[in-house]
Amino acid sequence: MRRKIAFVAALMLIAFTGLQFIRPKIKNPPVTADIQAPSNVEAILRRACYDCHSNETNLRWYDKIQPVYWQVAAHVNEGREGLNFSDWKNMAPAEQKAKLWESINQVIAGAMPVQNYVMVHPSAKLSKDDLVILKAYVSGMTPVNKPGDTAKINAQMQQLEQWQNAKFTIGKLPIALNGISYMPDYKNWQAISTTNRFDNGTLRVIFGNNIAVNAMKANNIHPWPNGTIFAKVAWDQVEDNEGNIKTGAFKQIEYMIKDDQKYASTMGWGFARFKTTKLIPYGKTALFATECVNCHRPQKDEDFVFTQPIKN
Amino acid sequence: MKNVVWILLAASFTIAACNHDDKVSLINDQAALPATFKFDTLGLKVMASFANKKYGTMSVLYANGEGISNAIKGDKKHSAGEVRALVTWGQQDDPSWFGARIPGSLKSVELVKISTNTTGLITAYAKYSGKNLLAAPDTLGQEARIKYILDQQPSIMP
Secondary structure: OHHHHHHHHHHHHHHHHHHOOOOOOOOOOOOOOOOOOOHHHHHHHHHHOHHHHOOOOOOOHHHHOOOHHHHHHHHHHHHHHHOOHHHHHHOOHHHHHHHHHHHHHHHHOOOOOOHHHHHHOHHHOOOHHHHHHHHHHHHOOOOOOOOOOHHHHHHHHHHHHHHHOOOOOOOOOOEOOOOOEOOHHHHHOEEEEEEEEOOOOEEEEEEEOHHHHHHHHOOOOOOOOOOOEEEEEEEEEEEOOOOEEEEEEEEEEEEEEEOOOOOHHHOOEEEEEEEOOOOEEOOOOHHHHHHHHHHHHHHHHHOOOOOOOOOO | OHHHHHHHHHHHOOHHHOOOOOOOOOOOHHHOOOHHHOHHHHOOEEEEEEEEOOOOEEEEEEEOHHHHHHHHHOOOOOOOOOEEEEEEEEEEEOOOOOOEEEEEEEEEEEEEEEEEEOOEEEEEEEEEEOOOOEEOOOOOOHHHHHHHHHHOOOOOOO
């Protein structure tokens, strides 16, 4: 018996040692477009995020031991793909701001920095004070509406004119790269909420189809039943001198379709986004939905849905 | 070696380890319209959405099919049978997105109905206030509210 245990232990040791030689690569390419932020903000990002979201990954000896290293490498490569502070200046300013608001929200939700990483790297844990600093920093980037903004009003009027002349009539429905089609019928669905997104200066209405509305009535939304569809429409904000914020130009429409089999690889939801009144499908490859999933992931306890629906 | 074992163990406590208590409610209860009001039986669709910074409110304006097609035409003409309903809430911070505000407590529903009598088009206005949407008897400023509601432009929906 003793010998058997010793044999198994020896086998495991060999396997463990062998594992050390099978290593995915983590490269640290040169940093050419690093984020520029106030030093206290930068210090927080470096301490808590840079190992996975920059080209300055600093692996400690214990990160390099297999099988931990596999997970570390996956985290770094996946993390850099969605957000890389070393490539910051290569993004458009609007995209930079969106990534910062998303980052703060991932921290508030407890999704970032990754939990098991923090356990092993306690210095990455963010305190309440750190969060106050980050919140103040992004709040300083809140867009300010110019009352009676003529450029925005003109864009809206142009769209309105097209609408009046029935120029929105669409022949073939646009289809996103994952096969999901634009669904014009959302206009007949019920509004289940509305949001004033001051982080990016938009107003939104979230619609739910009949299956969604019936599920709400029956308090059966955890999880939402298959067949549920949400549509979210976003418009520019147009503000007047009285503080009225109204919808300006149509920016985009997004859908989420629940089917836990068909869309198992994207958390049970099929995602699609169509931009401008031309309804141009968003995304360069079918993998565009990873971006949707990554931002919706902190809502996993709410079936990946942000909206708290309103019954009427 | 002890160290390594500890780290391996720690690393294996993956997602299971994080469980947040600060869960937000699944339904926005304070914004709900009372079921007894039967808003859904009015057969209305979304026409527009807006907010007001001064009053800290958010609204969705609904209309029936006629109301929406009149609004799209944009010639300020109205027709008998047209119905509009303006639902207004106080705003609250979105508990799941820092950077957004969503409807908070329900403030009012205002109904505008257009019909005809022998003299032409007539407009009826009714306001229901508060969480329980009780009929509000005061008629002060009614004309201004009717104008406000009828003057709204439709939100662009391709």
